[in-house]
Amino acid sequence: MALTTAPNPTPPAKSSVRTPAKARGSGRMRHGEGLAGYVFLSPWLIGLMAITAIPMLLSLYLSFTNYDILTDLSDVEWVGLANYERMFTADPSYWHSVQVTLSFALIAVPLKLAAALGVALLLNRAWRGVGLFRGLFYLPSLLGGSVALAIVWVSMFNRDGAFNSFLSLFGVEGKPWVNDPGWALETLMVLAIWQFGAPMVIFLAGLKQVPTELYEAASVDGASRFRQFVSVTLPMLSPVIFFNLVLETINGFQGFTAAFVLSNGTGGPVDATLMYTLNLYITGFTELEMGYASAMAWVFLLAIALITALFFSTGRFWVHYSDGDGN
Amino acid sequence: MHPATSPTANAPAARGHRTLQRRSLLRRLTAAAVAVPLLLGAAACGGGEEESADPNAKVELSIFWWGGEARAKLTEEALALYTSKHPNVTFKKTWQANQGYFDKLATLTAGGDAPDIFQIDDNYLTEYASRKTTLDLNKYKDDGKLDVSKFPESLWQYGVVDGKLSGVAFGENTQGLVYNKSLLQKHSLPEPTTGMTWEAFIAWAANVSRTAKVPGTMDPSADYKAFWVWLRQQGKDLYKDKELGFTADDVTKWFELWKGARAQGATPTPDVIHEGNATDITKQLVVTGKAGTSFVWANQLPELKKNTKDELGVVAYPGDPSAQWARASMYFSVFQKTKNADAAVDVINFLANDPEAGKILGTDRGLPSNMDVRKTVSESVTDPAMKLSIQVENELGAKFGPSPQVPLKGHSKIRAELIKAAEEVQYGRQTPAQAAAAFLEICKSAIA
Numbered sequence: 003m004a005l006t007t008a009p010n011p012t013p014p015a016k017s018s019v020r021t022p023a024k025a026r027g028s029g030r031m032r033h034g035e036g037l038a039g040y041v042f043l044s045p046w047l048i049g050l051m052a053i054t055a056i057p058m059l060l061s062l063y064l065s066f067t068n069y070d071i072l073t074d075l076s077d078v079e080w081v082g083l084a085n086y087e088r089m090f091t092a093d094p095s096y097w098h099s100v101q102v103t104l105s106f107a108l109i110a111v112p113l114k115l116a117a118a119l120g121v122a123l124l125l126n127r128a129w130r131g132v133g134l135f136r137g138l139f140y141l142p143s144l145l146g147g148s149v150a151l152a153i154v155w156v157s158m159f160n161r162d163g164a165f166n167s168f169l170s171l172f173g174v175e176g177k178p179w180v181n182d183p184g185w186a187l188e189t190l191m192v193l194a195i196w197q198f199g200a201p202m203v204i205f206l207a208g209l210k211q212v213p214t215e216l217y218e219a220a221s222v223d224g225a226s227r228f229r230q231f232v233s234v235t236l237p238m239l240s241p242v243i244f245f246n247l248v249l250e251t252i253n254g255f256q257g258f259t260a261a262f263v264l265s266n267g268t269g270g271p272v273d274a275t276l277m278y279t280l281n282l283y284i285t286g287f288t289e290l291e292m293g294y295a296s297a298m299a300w301v302f303l304l305a306i307a308l309i310t311a312l313f314f315s316t317g318r319f320w321v322h323y324s325d326g327d328g329n
Numbered sequence: 330m331h332p333a334t335s336p337t338a339n340a341p342a343a344r345g346h347r348t349l350q351r352r353s354l355l356r357r358l359t360a361a362a363v364a365v366p367l368l369l370g371a372a373a374c375g376g377g378e379e380e381s382a383d384p385n386a387k388v389e390l391s392i393f394w395w396g397g398e399a400r401a402k403l404t405e406e407a408l409a410l411y412t413s414k415h416p417n418v419t420f421k422k423t424w425q426a427n428q429g430y431f432d433k434l435a436t437l438t439a440g441g442d443a444p445d446i447f448q449i450d451d452n453y454l455t456e457y458a459s460r461k462t463t464l465d466l467n468k469y470k471d472d473g474k475l476d477v478s479k480f481p482e483s484l485w486q487y488g489v490v491d492g493k494l495s496g497v498a499f500g501e502n503t504q505g506l507v508y509n510k511s512l513l514q515k516h517s518l519p520e521p522t523t524g525m526t527w528e529a530f531i532a533w534a535a536n537v538s539r540t541a542k543v544p545g546t547m548d549p550s551a552d553y554k555a556f557w558v559w560l561r562q563q564g565k566d567l568y569k570d571k572e573l574g575f576t577a578d579d580v581t582k583w584f585e586l587w588k589g590a591r592a593q594g595a596t597p598t599p600d601v602i603h604e605g606n607a608t609d610i611t612k613q614l615v616v617t618g619k620a621g622t623s624f625v626w627a628n629q630l631p632e633l634k635k636n637t638k639d640e641l642g643v644v645a646y647p648g649d650p651s652a653q654w655a656r657a658s659m660y661f662s663v664f665q666k667t668k669n670a671d672a673a674v675d676v677i678n679f680l681a682n683d684p685e686a687g688k689i690l691g692t693d694r695g696l697p698s699n700m701d702v703r704k705t706v707s708e709s710v711t712d713p714a715m716k717l718s719i720q721v722e723n724e725l726g727a728k729f730g731p732s733p734q735v736p737l738k739g740h741s742k743i744r745a746e747l748i749k750a751a752e753e754v755q756y757g758r759q760t761p762a763q764a765a766a767a768f769l770e771i772c773k774s775a776i777a
Contacts, residue, residue: 071439072460092774161600178600183756267428268745271603272752287432289742290456292439 065296072290085297096298098273099281102187106277107254110191114254115246118198122205123235136206143199152193152263156180159189180264183274190260190275201246208242209235240321248313255306258283278302388672391421393437394448395430397632400693407686411679418672427608431741438462438664445667446676449496450659452741454488457662458495459738464663465493469674476682479699483732487657490735496660497677500695503725504554504646504653505627505718507615509543511639516541521622523645523725527559527586530647534595537621547605547614548596549624550587551751553744559583561652561730568737573776577762577769584754584761591755596620599755606748611636627718627725628658628695634714641714643721651730658695691715696722739775746771 065085067078089096125136145151158164159179166176179185212235220230236243258279261269269276269284282302286295394404401424408420423444425433431453437443438457449457457463466488469475477485480498488496508521518537521530534545549555557567560583566574590596597605597620605614610629614620616636625633630643645653661680663673680686687702692715697703707719750768753759759767 070460071435072457072462178598181600181603183752183758266607266609268748270606270749270752271600272749272756272758284745287435288745290435 061296061299064293065300067293069293069296070290071286071292078293081293085294086301088294089297089301095273095276095281099269099276099278102274102276103255103257103278106187106191106194106257107251110194110257111247111250111254113191114195114198114250115201115243117195118201118246119205119239119243121198122202122209123231125202126206126209136203140199140203143197145197149259149263152260155189155193155260156264181271183270183272186264186271186274190257190264193260194254194257201250204242204246205239208239212238237322241323244313244317244321248310251309251313252306255302255309385417388418388669389421390418390446390669390673390676391423391444392446392676393423393434393444395425395427396448396693397426400424403690403693407680407689408676410683410686410689411676414679415675418676441666443664443666445664445669445673446661447664448499448659449662451487451657451736452744454496454660454662455490455735455738455740458490458493462665463493463495464665464667464670464673465495466497466663466674467492467494469678470494474671475674475678477698479682479701481655481698481700484655484657484698487655487732487735488660496657496662497681498657498659498698499661499681500628500658500692501655501698501722502626502628502658502695503656503722503729504558505625505630505643505721506622506646507613507625507630507633507641507643508622509615509618509637509639510642512541512543512621513537514640520642521644521647523650523728525647527647531586531590531593531595534590534621535593538594538596541621543618544597544601544614544620545595546590546622547620547624548587548591548602548751548755550584550754551602551606551748552624553747554626555624555646556580556583556747557733558646558652559586559648561733562648566733568734568776570734571737571776573769573772577765580750580765580768581761584751584765587751588754588761599752599757602755603752606752615641626656626658626695627721628692630718630721631692631712631714641717643717645725645728650725650728653725654729654732655726656732657698692719737776739772739777742775743772746775 064078066080066082068081068084069075069078121139125132125139142151156163160166161176161178161181163179165179169176177185179189216234216238217230220234225233256279257277261275261277261280262283265271265275265280267280267284267288269280278298279302282295282298285298286292392408394400396404401422404424405422408422412419421444434443434447434449443462449463454463466475470477475497477497481501484498484501485494488494488498506521510520512518513520516537518540519533521533525533530546537543537545553567560566560575560579563579565579568574587596596602597614601614601619604612604617605620605623610616610625610632613623613625613633613636615623615625616633616639618637618639623633624646627643630641634641661677663670663677667673680690681697682699682702684702684705687697687699687706688709690697691706692710696719697706707723710716710719746768750759750764753764753767754761
């Protein structure tokens with residue numbers, strides 16, 4: 003998921019080079035370009051309307067109804083805010099899933115970013131074969147939200163899985179990690195952290211953009227490696243950190259596939275892996291309460307929007323852009 | 330993501346063309362915006378009344394079921410037989426494994442695109458029937474187009490929801506305690522018997538654990554059908570009319586029974602029990618070698634046998650076997666808004682009652698509902714596991730009590746919640762009484 007939404011955050015400098023070349027054409031051509039623009043846009047626009055905007059609006063409407071997926075839309079009953087009320091006051095499993103998701107995001111996301119940055123720093127050198135390592139570290143996130151990976155994970159972290167066999171080499175008795183309500187979510191976190199490749203690649207790109215003169219100047223001033231990292235690398239990298247943080251947090255909240263596969267679609271053992279989106283899915287498709295599930299989806303959307311807004315409002319205290327910041 | 334709608338116009342296209350295109354684009358968008366709800370609304374008025382009068386008109390029926398490849402092969406063969414007899418009727422066949430079947434069926438139904446004929450079970454029959462998704466087949470039963478006269482009374486009755494015949498039972502099965510015969514023989518242990526008490530069974534299982542070093546039984550406290558049979562043995566039931574047929578006290582007793590069993594070492598550790606709670610047959614502990622017995626449906630025996638080299642045996646659940654009943658293992662229902670209701674019903678009638686079709690389908694969906702077909706099929710079956718499951722069904726059939734009512738709407742939720750509540754106790758996170766109280770609250774709101 004991160005892949006499709008994570009373009010390389012290169013500054014838009016290059017496009018300004020291209021524009022004049024395009025604008026060389028005559029006035030007639032410029033008119034044509036307008037049309038061409040719309041034509042090229044239309045698949046996306048139609049897609050946006052038909053499979054995003056209309057369904058979204060429909061789901062907003064349904065969130066105020068008792069729609070249960072099998073009933074005709076013409077028969078749905080308007081229930082006002084009842085779904086929202088139930089969510090906040092009368093559904094313990096809802097709050098449980100909120101808690102599971104929050105703890106997942108709060109633990110897995112920072113660790114994943116730390117791992118990504120750490121490895122990116124290691125791979126930001128010109129060794130021989132560094133490209134191979136970059137590829138290898140990136141591989142797990144290529145497999146992204148894949149079902150196959152989750153299945154492998156389950157068999158690795160079973161009671162008689164590979165991980166416990168490994169532990170037993172050191173005389174440590176393992177646990178039934180994925181089947182233990184105290185550890186199932188943690189196992190998922192490890193899986194998420196392991197897939198740090200996508201943010202790592204972005205960090206690498208960011209690191210490449212830090213001007214070497216800054217390091218040279220710092221080392222002339224006698225700054226230690228660590229000091230250089232704190233005073234040069236981190237501030238220069240802060241826009242990239244910010245970008246990764248926002249993106250990975252959103253991804254973390256949306257974690258679904260692994261939890262679904264690991265628990266056979268139940269969120270078990272004993273709701274330990276009942277992520278928000280999984281709960282939403284179960285509510286909508288297994289328990290057939292699509293109206294209620296729609297309400298959950300909208301609260302989810304708002305929550306993510308709120309968290310993202312929060313990041314943006316705190317961002318100005320720690321994100322430094324090399325231009326415009328007075329540097 | 331979205332297929333491009335072939336924007337053929339090149340950049341220097343004529344101006345008129347452009348506005349036309351833009352207008353038609355807008356029109357298309359508007360049309361789409363209007364059409365979606367309209368389509369759904371229009372589907373509502375279908376009602377299956379516009380039957381074409383010509384019985385030889387070409388008809389394509391869509392049919393959807395869940396199951397393995399073996400079932401798919403048999404079903405396709407039986408449908409081909411139907412087509413050979415009624416060349417004007419062809420089928421659009423779709424099937425898939427158990428997982429995700431009902432998600433897909435619900436989605437198709439929501440899109441107004443439900444299959445004409447679909448397989449369903451008692452977990453969802455009421456959900457679908459009470460939402461006017463299944464066609465009421467009473468009319469066809471009354472005028473003889475759908476013949477259930479050879480069915481055991483309680484079996485076809487098990488498809489009646491709120492007075493409407495909502496599904497035709499395809500196959501009968503019953504609760505079966507499947508045990509690992511080879512394991513018991515190897516350690517010269519006695520086999521479990523029909524009619525032993527729950528306490529005797531647990532003691533037996535504890536003995537197996539001690540002797541064979543394999544847990545004697547899975548812990549069925551999360552298994553709704555075991556709980557259900559046990560309830561009926563206490564004179565209760567899972568549902569009574571529109572209410573729950575049990576109290577928190579009953580659930581507590583049930584959980585405590587198994588807490589005791591775990592304390593005696595009769596069952597595996599909670600994580601292994603959790604594995605066995607999956608509906609997937611390949612994860613049943615009796616075939617993964619992690620327990621001596623599993624609580625399953627008797628007709629699953631042949632499928633279980635495929636996953637183990639050990640010899641398996643089957644008896645009734647512990648306690649009085651008259652608490653068990655002939656359950657419709659699954660049904661075929663007709664979508665209420667199908668355009669070809671008559672043809673669809675005729676197909677179901679054929680699959681259920683035609684002796685040749687019966688021979689092809691065998692006991693894959695349980696014992697054939699039609700007693701005549703059942704007799705011929707029983708005589709011709711060669712697979713030993715299937716033979717055994719027929720024999721068990723016939724033996725137990727004599728001891729069966731009356732069927733309970735079809736589960737209420739919300740049954741699937743209750744099943745899922747029972748697993749959670751039982752696991753809370755198994756993992757030692759809640760006492761039986763706590764888990765029972767929480768479970769009951771959820772049950773009440775699930776059927777409300």
